[in-house]
Amino acid sequence: MRLLNFPGCCCTMKGSGKAYAESLQSVLKAFDVEMEALEDWNCCGATICSSVDLEASLTMPLRNLALAEQQSGAGAARVEMMAPCSACFMVLNQAGDEVAKRTPRGISALKTLESNALTYAGNVKVRHPLDLLANDIGAREIAAKVVRPLHGLKAACYYGCLLVRPTAPFDDANRPTSMDRVVRALGAETVDWDANTRCCGGSLMATAEEVGLALSGEVFASAVQAGTDVIVTACPICEYNLECSQRKLRESRPGLKEMPAVYFSQLIGVALGIPGAELGLRRLLIPLEPALESAALKEHAHV
Amino acid sequence: MPTASTDEGHIASSESDLSFVSKIENEEGSALRACLQCGACSSVCPVSGFMDYTPRQIVGMARSGLSERLLKSKAIWYCASCYACTEVCPKKIPITEIIHALRRETIARKTYPKRFAPPLLTRSFHGVTASRGRSNDGLVMLHTYLREKPLKHLGMIRIAGKLWLKGRLELLPDAVKNRADFSRLVNGSTERVDGAKEVGS
Numbered sequence: 435m436r437l438l439n440f441p442g443c444c445c446t447m448k449g450s451g452k453a454y455a456e457s458l459q460s461v462l463k464a465f466d467v468e469m470e471a472l473e474d475w476n477c478c479g480a481t482i483c484s485s486v487d488l489e490a491s492l493t494m495p496l497r498n499l500a501l502a503e504q505q506s507g508a509g510a511a512r513v514e515m516m517a518p519c520s521a522c523f524m525v526l527n528q529a530g531d532e533v534a535k536r537t538p539r540g541i542s543a544l545k546t547l548e549s550n551a552l553t554y555a556g557n558v559k560v561r562h563p564l565d566l567l568a569n570d571i572g573a574r575e576i577a578a579k580v581v582r583p584l585h586g587l588k589a590a591c592y593y594g595c596l597l598v599r600p601t602a603p604f605d606d607a608n609r610p611t612s613m614d615r616v617v618r619a620l621g622a623e624t625v626d627w628d629a630n631t632r633c634c635g636g637s638l639m640a641t642a643e644e645v646g647l648a649l650s651g652e653v654f655a656s657a658v659q660a661g662t663d664v665i666v667t668a669c670p671i672c673e674y675n676l677e678c679s680q681r682k683l684r685e686s687r688p689g690l691k692e693m694p695a696v697y698f699s700q701l702i703g704v705a706l707g708i709p710g711a712e713l714g715l716r717r718l719l720i721p722l723e724p725a726l727e728s729a730a731l732k733e734h735a736h737v
Numbered sequence: 738m739p740t741a742s743t744d745e746g747h748i749a750s751s752e753s754d755l756s757f758v759s760k761i762e763n764e765e766g767s768a769l770r771a772c773l774q775c776g777a778c779s780s781v782c783p784v785s786g787f788m789d790y791t792p793r794q795i796v797g798m799a800r801s802g803l804s805e806r807l808l809k810s811k812a813i814w815y816c817a818s819c820y821a822c823t824e825v826c827p828k829k830i831p832i833t834e835i836i837h838a839l840r841r842e843t844i845a846r847k848t849y850p851k852r853f854a855p856p857l858l859t860r861s862f863h864g865v866t867a868s869r870g871r872s873n874d875g876l877v878m879l880h881t882y883l884r885e886k887p888l889k890h891l892g893m894i895r896i897a898g899k900l901w902l903k904g905r906l907e908l909l910p911d912a913v914k915n916r917a918d919f920s921r922l923v924n925g926s927t928e929r930v931d932g933a934k935e936v937g938s
């Protein structure tokens with residue numbers, strides 16, 4: 435099966451979320467899904483452009499939805515397009531909703547598209563890869579492919595904000611479970627922790643560092659308290675931020691334990707026996723292997 | 738008119754701009770006036786402790802008429818756009834979008850605090866993406882930091898170097914195929930205050 439993919443600025447082979455792109459490609463391939471990049475895609479505007487120009491914050495994502503229909507050929511009644519970044523996922527969905535609900539600004543943005551020789555009929559369904567793996571492929575099928583069970587590994591599944599807010603298109607906004615189900619299918623244990631949908635402060639780290647650090651600090655404190663070995667993410671901004679902020683946080687909290695923050699797709703890939711090079715493991719600033727090895731040792735001592 | 742309904746006291750009419758309330762209400766399709774001032778938004782907001790006005794106060798102040806104080810505040814820029822407030826509001830007030838609307842007004846009027854990085858990054862990001870169609874971390878940061886305090890950010894070089902070694906920092910900016918067409922779509926024929934002309938070229 436071929437699946438259209440909206441990489442967004444981070445999740446390309448050129449972006450900071452390159453490891454996400456690599457691992458998703460390898461993992462989806464194991465389930466016979468080939469990713470096909472949206473041609474000439476543009477930045478969705480993230481949660482930033484709506485603070486400058488309201489109409490641009492709609493025309494930017496809508497152009498991508500229009501291109502997705504175009505690339506899928508005329509007459510395609512329903513087009514599925516994957517968006518791996520939580521921010522892109524939310525923004526593309528939000529723009530699609532404005533059109534679906536025929537809001538005044540949705541209609542006005544469509545007119546702008548039309549005067550620029552683009553049409554959007556409203557047929558694109560934006561999918562997050564976590565939704566795909568947890569709900570379409572499913573835990574059972576994932577478990578059946580596991581060759582290196584992650585027994586003994588305690589994982590904190592981190593959903594962050596924009597995957598489940600303002601609406602949670604495929605999970606429960608307050609008690610999401612999709613990532614937990616996937617990670618448990620790999621043989622790992624998932625911890626019950628209270629920061630799983632708290633904002634990590636990623637968007638503030640470059641500009642208001644003290645605020646950003648306070649937010650990521652709370653995520654770590656909660657993960658540490660739950661006895662976590664690894665934080666599992668589904669967004670390039672969260673992953674990047676949770677890795678990078680640790681060095682800074684340790685300046686004021688010297689005892690803070692180093693904790694890997696990885697993509698859920700990397701963890702699936704490891705359990706499926708896919709070589710680390712195809713999962714972008716070497717791009718991690720805090721390596722995953724030591725956590726896996728010590729978990730395996732602990733598990734061994736138990737048996 | 739319920740002017741004194743916020744804790745910030747009575748807002749002098751010379752300070753307020755009631756047309757902004759209807760402007761926001763038009764744009765957001767919601768009645769700001771429905772706010773109960775219950776504070777649920779502030780209680781879940783992860784950054785309210787850092788804000789000079791909490792989300793509840795921001796909503797209260799915005800509906801009492803746009804005050805100078807709100808347009809100069811750091812609070813609206815500390816918002817992480819995490820939508821926790823919006824999700825919890827019993828009156829379904831799109832608080833995050835209201836904060837974005839306030840930011841737009843602030844940028845149009847250039848009233849944001851000087852040499853304060855969040856609005857600078859917002860303008861740089863929009864400028865780069867609206868003109869190239871793609872973001873580039875290096876370009877956005879460069880534009881932001883040059884307008885803020887360049888020397889403050891020398892420490893970034895270390896982490897940037899590390900990321901580059903890991904293949905996670907792209908120095909060559911990307912762009913859509915036809916930048917002129919893209920700019921026309923995004924910036925339209927009307928003049929927009931977006932910084933797109935100043936940056937990203």
Ligand code: SF4
Pocket residue numbers: 771772773774775776777778779792793796825826827828829830832
């Ligand atoms: S949660 Fe909603 S109703 Fe309550 S104070 Fe905030 S904006 Fe007003």
Ligand code: SF4
Pocket residue numbers: 778781782783784785792815816817818819820821822823832833836
């Ligand atoms: S969207 Fe902004 S104001 Fe609302 S909870 Fe998040 S940080 Fe606070």
